[in-house]
Amino acid sequence: MVDSTEQDVTDRVPPEDVFSILGNETRIDIIQALWQAENDHVSFSELRNRAAVADSGRFNYHLGKLIGTFVQREECRYGLTYAGRRIVGAILDGTYTKRAEIDPFEIGSLCSACGSSLEASYESDQFVVRCPNCAETVLRFAFPPGVLDGRPREEFAETASRWIRAQLSFTVNGVCPNCAGVITHSITRESEQHSRAAGLEYDCKRCQHHATTTVGMHLSYHPAVIALYDEHGIDLNEAFLQSYVDNADQCTSVRSENPWRISVSVSLADDELELVVDEELNVVERHRE
Ligand SMILES: [Zn+2]
Ligand SMILES: [Zn+2]
Structure with missing residues (x-):
């Protein structure tokens, strides 16, 4: 028989503790160094070189803060956890770090109310399609700025x-x-x-x-x-x-x-x-x- 009760998920760490871990440049450097490593897991010394932290004790201290949430250690080698990869993804897609604007451009569709050409734009982290004549918003959708990076402007729509x-x-x-x-x-x-x-x-x-x-x-x-x-x-x-x-x-x-x-x-x-x-x-x- 299929058990219909909800899965038992417990809180691992309070959110304020987890996010306070990230408020340090060296720790972000360590996370990015692990992301850039060619192998899934790297040794302590290789990671320290990649993160460019000269002081071994300081490096060890900050790495220790990341282990268990953003970094995992297996047989003395270090890699990112799922949460660590999500942090890298959030840095790269620009949700928290980037800004972008695209002025309105026509998308080849007509307003069903007045027949004017609909325009799309990117503003306040949202992709918006609206009619410039009757100001009706047809579509509004949150969209991370990093999606625009590395893709040609004409392919935006x-x-x-x-x-x-x-x-x-x-x-x-x-x-x-x-x-x-x-x-x-x-x-x-x-x-x-x-x-x-x-x-x-x-x-x-x-x-x-x-x-x-x-x-x-x-x-x-x-x-x-x-x-x-x-x-x-x-x-x-x-x-x-x-x-x-x-x-x-x-x-x-x-x-x-x-x-x-x-x-x-x-x-x-x-x-x-x-x-x-x-x-x-x-x-x-x-x-x-
Ligand atoms: Zn219209
Ligand atoms: Zn939700």
Whole structure:
């Protein structure tokens, strides 16, 4: 029998203790030196050379502070723990250390309300798509500045498309992209951000992460929808932003509210796929024309 009780996860160290460990330049140097090491684990002397700390006693003291949380020791060799790799990732993606701005540029889609060209920009660590005429925000998504590093400016919209789709896949699969907690969803009849038949709200009960989207977006991860796009030579990962913003190939209607039955039709050329979902967003009907 499957045990349905929650897994037993205990706190290892209070968060204030863990993060205070990082408030020291030498310790950050040690973490970065371990990340740059070619081998997974390096010896004490090699690590000291790489971190460029001349004083052995001082180096030993700071290394000792990192062991158990950010650094692991196996048979006198040192490597990063999962938490240590996450710290390196946070330094590199620029979430805490970088700033970037991209002025508004047209993305080739029109505002459904007024027909003006929609513009995308990067501001306050968010990728934003809005109509410059009626000031309606179509999409707003947190986005680490490091994503822009090392990628051509003209590929920004495609990069954003891939990044947002990857992040949303966690949410769609019930995992919080912020804290790895449990994501729950609720269907709404109308949502403020989306003037569509049915909205979808995702919430994390652990960190209060919240996202507002559509049933159609949720279903864009369904294998049948991905396959339909593929049959038409379209990689939905690349085309996601365009298809989400345009929403021209999608038609959503509420068949009933009690119980919830929501129909989403996806049309590409002469092909139409209709999926009907229930309250749990399980597909209960599927039609192909
Ligand atoms: Zn407009
Ligand atoms: Zn969360």
